[in-house]
Amino acid sequence: MSNPTTGVSAKAASKPKRAWNDPKVRAIAYQVLVVGLVAIGVWYLVSNTLHNLSVRNIATGFGFLDREAGFAIGEAPIEYTPADTYSRALSVGLLNTLRAAAIGIVLATLLGTIIGIARLSSNWLVAKIASIYVEVMRNVPLLLQLFFWYAIIAENLPGPRQALNPMPGVFLSNRGLKLPALEGDGLTWLAGGFVLAVLATLVLANWSRRRQEQTGQLFPVWRVGIGLMVACPLLAWWISGSNLSLNVPVLQGFNFRGGLTLTPEFAALLLGLVIYTAAFIAEVVRSGIQAVSRGQWEAAESLGLRRNLALRLVVLPQALRVIIPPMTSQYLNLTKNSSLAVAIGYPDIVSVVNTTMNQTGQAIEGIMIIMAAYLTVSLSISFFMNWYNARIALVER
């Protein structure tokens, strides 16, 4: 509060001064009151909980994590058997969540960007289709969409024997999507070659930027980079002795063998998450692009920049400033929404913790693990995006 005017203070001085009218005293009183109420509330809940736990003979603590889990998990990115411990089971769940979220974020960004741009297209048909997509997907609950996709995959797709075969080596049935997988020692070499090519491209981009700043000469970084990314892995593969085979799934008996599997649960979760979130990302992208004024396009044009250069050098950097913060929330939403996997039986962290809670009765610890896991992931994503945002943000004054 600002200083009282002289008139008021003269009046106040004539009366005996009450401490309650002093803003500082009042501020402290309010805070003590609120903190006290919260503390009493928390103490009340905690003491009730402790009492209830002792009455029901529920052990507290995380000791159960080292015990044998004894339940199977449908799909595990790391080795897991029912004989492993609960902590191992929880890591499997967490990895499954992270896998769904990471792939979902990449695909939803791609699809959402395409649809967001399509909504702004001068082509009436394309814009209409994109806006219908956005309106329909945004207004139907994600859980329902997950059930829908799962029903389509589990009920309406044929069994393995009559599997749809849209491309050689690709099978679509009610057991999920089967893809050919690469196998062999050459795989590590191939990956190594690719990583090398990416690093080389980054170095090249840095060198080319500095050269352009000094001499003004352009270097075709993109074309050379793509060339490197094709050539290096191939070269590595050839050096390693061409030891690489394609493991194509084949029908044996009642199911497929070999190849890469996308289970129906994972496929439904991914489809639902990507299609739902893409609608929101599309709106983020559209508003970001619309926030860049027409004059920026025209100015870039008048400088003689080609349309793709104008987009990359002038419009996109400005649009990104508007896009990044809401995009961060969409990524966080997607990650949190991946917890709906429990409803269709994909073994994510929530589903594993749920089973654990049912078996051990450790409800409090279970909920705490779920919350801690999501808080960590959420904070990491928002930390990274805030760092990126700070890097591209407009620096004024």
Next chain:
Amino acid sequence: MTTEPINAIPSREPPASQVGAVGWMRQNLFSSPFNSVLTFLSGWLLVIAVPALFEWAFFQAKLTAANGLECHEASGACWAFIAEKHRLILFGTYPFDEQWRPLVSMVLLVAMIVASGWRRLWNIWLLPLWVVGLTVVAVLMWGGVFGLTYVENTLWGGLPLTLILATFGIALAFPFGVVLALGRRSKLPAIKSICVIYIELIRGVPLISLLFMSSVMLPLFLPEGLTIDKLLRALIAIILFAAAYVAETVRGGLQAIPKGQYEGADSLGLTYWQQTRLIILPQALKIVIPPLVSVFIAMFKDTSLVVIIGIFDLTLAAKAALTDPAWQGFGVEVYVFISAIYFVFCYSMSKYSQALERRLATGHSR
């Protein structure tokens, strides 16, 4: 005095390629080679998808059938299943003969929501209207008085339950959220940090974890002997969750109020609460009405998550309908039906908020 220009060229009709359907198509569909390709591609997509969809949903669909087997013979959708099960889907396990009561409650709730959206009715009378309306809904749903048989709330279900969860969730989360937003903007560090921690903690975890918490942990929190029923526990989780989101939205509005408004109120000698109630909040809330409606839409959709702790809302009632052995394998039809219901509600809310945004634009937006 009008001056005729010398040698005036009489205005001519624009060329046929610029007006009418042809002109429109040239401008909107074939303005460049790339656009033409896009038009043909998306047109091709529509030609493949739309007729197939119509075949499935209308021409090949079965509207009446005695059981599921009869439906499976047809290649289209089985709307007969919806016709057969619509009362289970819409009203859940509510006693069959009493289902007019949830129906009336539902109509009443929707009517109140629509009335609250009508700007001419925005005055103090809305509050008593809601109090009376919600009381009537409670009497109708529970019964036990006026000769209505008592129906305990474990039997409630379907669309009325979804609407009740959403309305009560919104109505109670809103004031809580406003208080949290004010707390977060407060200059008192202790109050501010409590609010910040609450908001960030809740926004960082999925709603499912709160629902689990309410269903398994809340009974542990309460003193022995005191139990809260399942529905109320779910409602508490929804309120706690939504309040954090309402708070962040309202905070946006509070931040948008220019400093001059605070200073003006200060110079009038208003106390903090007078200033907040009379000057700041009305303006802040007006700014955030459109995003608030988005929060409400999100909440309405999120109520479907109570499925996970086994509350018979619209979605779980639909899943229950699917378990009938005589009618198996019609998941797609049911989910399309439920999606249509959700779509109607959410889409009208979002259209309403867009209209409101246009009408309320009185210079606050850039």
